[in-house]
Amino acid sequence: MNKKLKMGMVGGGQGAFIGSVHRFAAALDSEIELVCGAFSSSPEKAISSGKELGITDRRNYASYEEMFEQEMLLDEAERMDFVAIVTPNHMHYPVACAALNAGFHVISDKPATLDLDEAIKLSKLVNKTNLLFCLTHTYTGYPMVKEAKDIIRQGKLGKLRKVIVEYTQGWLSEAQDESNKQAAWRTNPAMSGISGCMGDIGSHAANLAEYITSESIEQLCAELTSFVPNRLLDDDGIALIKMSGDINGILHASQVATGEENNLTIRVYGEKGGLEWHQQEPNSLILKWLNEPMQILRTAGNNTSISLVNTRIPMGHPEGYLEAFANIYRNFAQAIRAYQQGKDASPQTFDYPGINDGVHGMAIIEGLVKSHQSDEKWFTLNN
Amino acid sequence: MNKKLKMGMVGGGQGAFIGSVHRFAAALDSEIELVCGAFSSSPEKAISSGKELGITDRRNYASYEEMFEQEMLLDEAERMDFVAIVTPNHMHYPVACAALNAGFHVISDKPATLDLDEAIKLSKLVNKTNLLFCLTHTYTGYPMVKEAKDIIRQGKLGKLRKVIVEYTQGWLSEAQDESNKQAAWRTNPAMSGISGCMGDIGSHAANLAEYITSESIEQLCAELTSFVPNRLLDDDGIALIKMSGDINGILHASQVATGEENNLTIRVYGEKGGLEWHQQEPNSLILKWLNEPMQILRTAGNNTSISLVNTRIPMGHPEGYLEAFANIYRNFAQAIRAYQQGKDASPQTFDYPGINDGVHGMAIIEGLVKSHQSDEKWFTLNN
């Protein structure tokens, strides 16, 4: 093993949920170490969060601008290699731009930006700087999701017909009080963007459908709803979709599906068979066949290589969300090492979600909102 | 127990599937006996089928017209009490009219008729003759479906928000050959009506959603597809729906979901909780709550009385499809006995699907087809 890659972090301080998830994921394989951070938009909270995380004082920064400026001055052997952006959505774009302009690779929580315009501009900057950009569409990191993608790529299901992808949660079922920081920004358009539920989790569902099928959503017909009174953004959305390859389907997301936890599921049907995957039991992939018995593939079984390289332990030892997240980090870390050696480091080669996923994801979010506002049945995406 | 009710049957001869299902369902409780029939539109096949079923020669009729005529001439103690119609769809209406005009109660396979116009006319005839009409929406016969309806009626889920109902099969995944009699008429508009998949099973799904929630579908936005080349009717359909009570949802049915068996499932979410039922494991009803553990109710558990009166055996002894079907028959038989005693025998009182379900079901089928053909997002139902 080469020496560890050095990571800085923006956001993810005290009280944040997703920051610690990124840190678990980055730590698991002992390939990455967290060396610096600007952990909050509040300088005081940033500093106290960094202390708690054991960051050396001189690299525990009060702001991301300071961090990029100071890290650039460090010797290359000490300087951070990449930055993880784990702020609320409205800060993804400015922080990513600053990082790229300062010469750092970026791994960013999703969605890529606050709106489609920003995403297009960010895409141009990524291309211009020729640096690496990874979007943490975590669910594509699961071994059995990769197995599903590969089974379809090999044509085992035949020509595809249908995709039903659903992501239901219940944590916003009630009007939330002020104390829930997470809920507060998720339902605030200024921080979250033009969509609540669809922007947060509908985008994961759409990305999963596209990743597994290797096809794109092209048209949609959506109905978004705010079930909880006085909520400014949608907390629920249902949509008919048409994908490339003559596939049709359903995209469904809800954060007011009372009693649901984090129930992301996908079903894909082709002429020869169907498959089914449930994020809450992620180590099983159900295959249904035309005239043969149903099969259940399992993580670490006799699977394809793309699935196995994303598996850490033997069959029957369940892998979970953090391992899937760590796969995104590990694959991106390998891309960075390739980049440092002057090799191809593209998302295709190293199997991580890149800026194109980010742009298309924002186009879907925007499309869902526009379709909802329209009386016409079908809205066609341009990105 | 009173003496058994006497049943005649139209259709359901050799090679038919649903005829034998009706006979199992009618026989299970020893409350009904099959005394006569006109088991096929082919006189020869009708007679040979009746022989196989052990029907006395003189009541084994070559045509339904003959049957109604002859049975009317019999002594009331011998004459059949009601007729079961188990023909292809296009014969439901003429046979039902003939039966009602001859003075017999009718239990009919669904859909009620070939189109909405016929259904409205049939409804008028039912009302005019004041005879009883039952439509075999089998799935509403399951104990845990009745339990679900009652839980919602009691308000335990709070104000409802969403319904997702899906009915997926794979048996029409391939172009079928001539030998499959069932597939042949199901995909023939002259015998099946204007919709294939939606008419056959989408209508069951819609009825289930309405039965469980006690609300009605009012608007829909549908996309129907014929995936198998040269098929004349839809073999797949997806729709966004709006129901009374400000509920929105998804109605999804497919007969080309390769590898699926008879996968009817429903999920309902309200402000306080959600529920989930799967026809293929019908003895469990999953309840999900806001801040309490998930519960699983089971057939014959400490359930509500409406569920328990539709249960035959103790917990853990699985009841299946035939028992659900038999509940429709048994409830209708009890209604007939009440009618014979001059008492109220309505669908509401005896919990069986009636002609109103039939009319509304035809309106939904017609609405799905019209919505599919339209560029406007929402189609509003009138019936």
Place this chain on the structure above:
Amino acid sequence: MNKKLKMGMVGGGQGAFIGSVHRFAAALDSEIELVCGAFSSSPEKAISSGKELGITDRRNYASYEEMFEQEMLLDEAERMDFVAIVTPNHMHYPVACAALNAGFHVISDKPATLDLDEAIKLSKLVNKTNLLFCLTHTYTGYPMVKEAKDIIRQGKLGKLRKVIVEYTQGWLSEAQDESNKQAAWRTNPAMSGISGCMGDIGSHAANLAEYITSESIEQLCAELTSFVPNRLLDDDGIALIKMSGDINGILHASQVATGEENNLTIRVYGEKGGLEWHQQEPNSLILKWLNEPMQILRTAGNNTSISLVNTRIPMGHPEGYLEAFANIYRNFAQAIRAYQQGKDASPQTFDYPGINDGVHGMAIIEGLVKSHQSDEKWFTLNN
């Protein structure tokens, strides 16, 4: 179809559970009609029960002795063909002997008799009279149990190694009050025999293991317990077992497994694969393979013929306990018809449990009790 077979019933009157189950099972296929009965040991209750069941007065008997005597006097075309015995255990033997001596075939609830001695004597009488005897080991009637047996018979699992069979219920978890008639006789040695739980449900579990594997339990090492104070018979038992064919395993039954319903499950492992079946979800048979994905076979799928002839409806339409029970009745009815035509009517040919299962079952119950009382590890069965 020939005319219906005519059944008489002993026991199963008001308040009994298993009597109605036998009647549902006999009625389902319209091959058998209940023509007479002696439905209780109390003459008054017998008569009132028969009235409720719609039995003609002159064949509604006050005692089983009277029934056999009177039925013998009837014309053969009217006389019952066989008798169903659904009394508490202590009456199985005397009623079966009386029936056989009067010339009637017998279908009896299990266990066959009150003790092993009676079973051996009954076996001799069956052989002497050359009449048919069927024991309702219901669970062997499930299609997927038959599929499992056939898979093993074909050698698909390779040489067998292990069987784990378990039957857990919770309905006797508490000391029951007097009002529970079922619980009362089940825990009364005079009516139930030397074992409670093992006699009632352990015997089902053992029979299932032997049916599926086509091997016999030869040695056992048992620990029986009465968990509920003052209970006279075991309400729980666990045993190590050794079967013919060098199979070892576990036999476990409990009626005090609080919260369990009727949880009969079996797992069998061979050199090439394993299988698993759960009575509460009876339409799935799980197959696990050495280096291949797990498979799930389903009732009415592409199964073996022995499974399919015991299936009534298409895939995905769940069959349940009553259909399994009806398979026992139907197979026995077919054997009786063969007998009436002078053909082979053996349990092997018609796939129903016979008197040999009865004798061996009593030997197992006796063996479990003797092993429990012994300090030696292994008890060897002689029957």
Place this chain on the structure above:
Amino acid sequence: MNKKLKMGMVGGGQGAFIGSVHRFAAALDSEIELVCGAFSSSPEKAISSGKELGITDRRNYASYEEMFEQEMLLDEAERMDFVAIVTPNHMHYPVACAALNAGFHVISDKPATLDLDEAIKLSKLVNKTNLLFCLTHTYTGYPMVKEAKDIIRQGKLGKLRKVIVEYTQGWLSEAQDESNKQAAWRTNPAMSGISGCMGDIGSHAANLAEYITSESIEQLCAELTSFVPNRLLDDDGIALIKMSGDINGILHASQVATGEENNLTIRVYGEKGGLEWHQQEPNSLILKWLNEPMQILRTAGNNTSISLVNTRIPMGHPEGYLEAFANIYRNFAQAIRAYQQGKDASPQTFDYPGINDGVHGMAIIEGLVKSHQSDEKWFTLNN
């Protein structure tokens, strides 16, 4: 957060499975860093393994003896805090003794030693040195296992009656070839001890039963088998058990249950209810009640504090085996920090398996072998 604890490792070099698992588990929470190691009994392989793991040359030791000697000479701020022993079983004892004698805390893979005598001696040494010892009974690290223990401790199931614990795998179903290093030593008495399957996984199952119930196995009646020809140790074992608190039950483990992965399950029944946990779906805990619906508790739900402090992410984000393993490491790390501050650091306080579990576990393994060899039914444990 304090600075990271420093860990050394003995064993776990190239080709080993469990070494990497310990490293993942130690890394996840960023509380521990691997600073040195003696990764193999072969000096060359030890060095090359350490290089691969990125260990500094001067702390990449050729033998564990050298490691302990050299580390002792380092400054306390640099010196390792504890050693992880991940060798085959026969080296657990000598390495642990050497570590304790050199003054290092020990975390050891299980079983604690090769036999009971060693375990008793090791226990004395732990007590004499007053250092900390942790045995990685991983499965007790799962949140829902801790939830189960707490539910029972609170008396919610009432007085306990029964425990059925089973651990089935299929990976030794065939005679293995030489290339499988793992299989080679597991089936070699000199490296594995007197029992194969029971020593390896039966001991996990027994420990799980005792952890969840807070009771001890006191008597057992075992049958061990070597199903694969020429195998020197048992590859399968079944046992009746009696535990303190008048609990009886079953202990079952197999490594030749063809097709099973890592199927550890436990069921516990008390007077008021039962519970069920399956390691392969570890985030659900099933509760069954006397007259109430079944409940399913979920990781990160409204659980008890002991469960929640061992949970990292919100409901519906599945935690797996590595998270459970990391809980053992984290809890032990917290104990070491407490020890370093002069506070109570006992297994009871910090909820990690200690040397007493190790001694009792060896007594169970020895008891199972002795019971198997005996003709008497019950063998009584002394430790």
